[in-house]
Amino acid sequence: MLRPIYRTCCRRTGIWRPKATRSYASAGSPSFQWQDPLASQNLLTEEELAIAETAERYCQERMAPRVLQAYRDEHYDQKILKEMGELGLLGASIQGYGCAGVSTVAGGLITRAVERVDSGYRSGMSVQSSLVMGGIYEFGTEEQKEKFLPAMAKGRLLGAFGLTEPNHGSDPGSMESIAKPHPTKKGYYSLSGAKTWITNSPIADVLMVWAKLQETGKIRGFLIERKDCPPGTLETPAIKNKNGLRASITGMIQMDDCPVPEANMFPDVEGLRGPFGCLNSARYGISLGVIGALEDCIARARTYALERKQFKGNPLAKYQLVQKKLADAASDAAYGTLASIQVGRLKDEGKATPEMISMVKRQNCDFALRNARVLQEVFGGNAVSDEYGIGRHVANLFVTQTYEGQSDIHSLILGRAITGIQAFV
Ligand SMILES: Cc1cc2nc3c(=O)[nH]c(=O)nc-3n(C[C@H](O)[C@H](O)[C@H](O)COP(=O)(O)OP(=O)(O)OC[C@H]3O[C@@H](n4cnc5c(N)ncnc54)[C@H](O)[C@@H]3O)c2cc1C
Helix, strand or coil: CCCCHEEEEEEHCCCCCCCCCCCCCCCCCCCCCCCCCCCHHHHHHHHHHHHHHHHHHHHHHHHHHHHHHHHCCCCCHHHHHHHHCCCCCCCCCCCCEEEEECCCHHHHHHHHHHHHHCCHHHHHHHHHHHHHHHHHHHHHHHHHHHHHHHHHCEEEEEEEEECCCCCECCHHCCCCCCEEEEECCCCCEEEEEEEEECHHHHHHCCEEEEEEEECCEEEEEEEEEEEHHHCCCEEEEECCCCCCCCCCCEEEEEEEEEEEEHHHHHCCCCCCCHHHHHHHHHHHHHHHHHHHHHHHHHHHHHHHHHHHHECCCCCHHHHHHHHHHHHHHHHHHHHCCCCCHHHHHHHHCCCCCCCHHHHHHHHHHHHHHHHHHHHHHHHHHHCHHHCCHHHHHHHHHHHHHCCCCCCCHHHHHHHHHHHHCCCCC
C-alpha cells in the first residue's frame, strides 16, 4: 500500500523513518548503474529516497496505465490531482497548511517521477503545487493561505495560473489585463482581459490572475474564485487539438468586468516580482521533471535496441551509432540531475539565484528535447506508433522547452547576468 509522504517525513512526524532502499556504499568495487550513471542517489537523504520511491510507485502503478488513452483522447483525469493530494504530493515543499514540508530536492524528485510518465500530468501538478499554492504561500495573506492551501493540498480545489496573454507571452510586462475598482460592488475590483494557453483553466476553481491595477499601472496578483463569478464575467474555454501535452488540459481565461473581492488581491507584491517569484519554483520542478521524461526515453530506447535485430541477427544495441545515442542521452540526464540537486540544495539554504534556476531549466529542457528526438530514431518506423511512447515525450518536451520562459528567453536572462547588458528589447 502507498503511504502518504507525510509519514515518510521524520522531520514532520518523527514516527516513520524508512531505511534507504538502495545503497551505493558497497564494500566491493562500485558498479556502473546505467539508470543513475553518476550515482546521484548518494546525494539524497533517506527521507528524499523514500519520497521518491512513493512517488515513483504511484506514478508507475496508477498513472502510467492511463496515459496512452488519455493522450489519444486529449483527456485530463481530474482524479489524478485528488490521488496526488491523498499521498501528500501537492505543494509538498510548503511548510504547514496541510502540506508535507519536504526539501526542494524532494519536490523535484516528485516532478521527475510524474514526468517519467507524462509531462502533461506533471504540468497539471506543477501549476497546482508550485505556481498557485507556491504563490499563495509566498505572497498571500494569512487568511488567503488558510482559505486555499489545505483544500488545494488535498486536490479538492484546483488552481490555474494566468500570466500569458494572446499578444504578450515572452514579454508579460506589456500585459493588457486590467483591474480597477468595481463600479457597483464596494470592496471589489473589476478584472477585464484575456489570458491564453493556461494549464488547468477550464477545470480550475481558483484562478491566480496577474493584471495591471489601473490606478498605478503596476502588475498585481488576484485570486478569482469561479463559484463567485456572476454569469458572463468569467469564461475559460478549452484549447483543443493540441499536438503536445495532450494528457493535460489547457484553455483561456476571459474576464469581462469580473468582480474580485479586495481580500483576494495579494497585499504587497507589485510588478513582475510576483509572477516571476511563482515561476522560479515551478521552473526548478521542470528542471528535474524533464529528466524523468528523458530517462523514460533512454529506458525505452535501450530495451528496444536490445530486442530489435537487424543485419545478421544483431541487436541494434550492438551498433556504435546506437550506443552513442544512448551514451549522449544518459550523460546529459546524469549531468542535469546533479546540477538540479545542487541548485535545490542552494535554494533551501537561501543561496540560489533566479539565474541558476534559468540555467537548469534551460539546459535540462534543451537536452531532454534534443536527446529524445535523437533516441526516437532508434525506433525506426515504430517511432510513429504511439504505443512506443517516445513520440509522446518528444511532443511534450517541445512544450516544456517553450513554457515558463522559452529557452532563448532564458539565454537572454543568463546573457544579461554574464555581460551586464540586457538584450530583450
Ligand atoms: C501547453 C501550454 C501550457 C501553458 N501553460 C501556461 C500557464 O499555465 N500559464 C501561463 O501563464 N502560460 C502558459 N503557457 C504559455 C507559455 O508560457 C508561453 O507560450 C511562452 O511564455 C511563450 O510565449 P508565446 O507563446 O507568446 O511566444 P512569443 O513570446 O511570441 O515567442 C515566440 C518565439 O520568439 C522568441 N522571442 C520572443 N521574444 C524574443 C526576444 N526578445 N529575443 C529573442 N527571441 C525572442 C521566443 O523565445 C519564442 O521562441 C503555456 C503554453 C503551452 C503551449
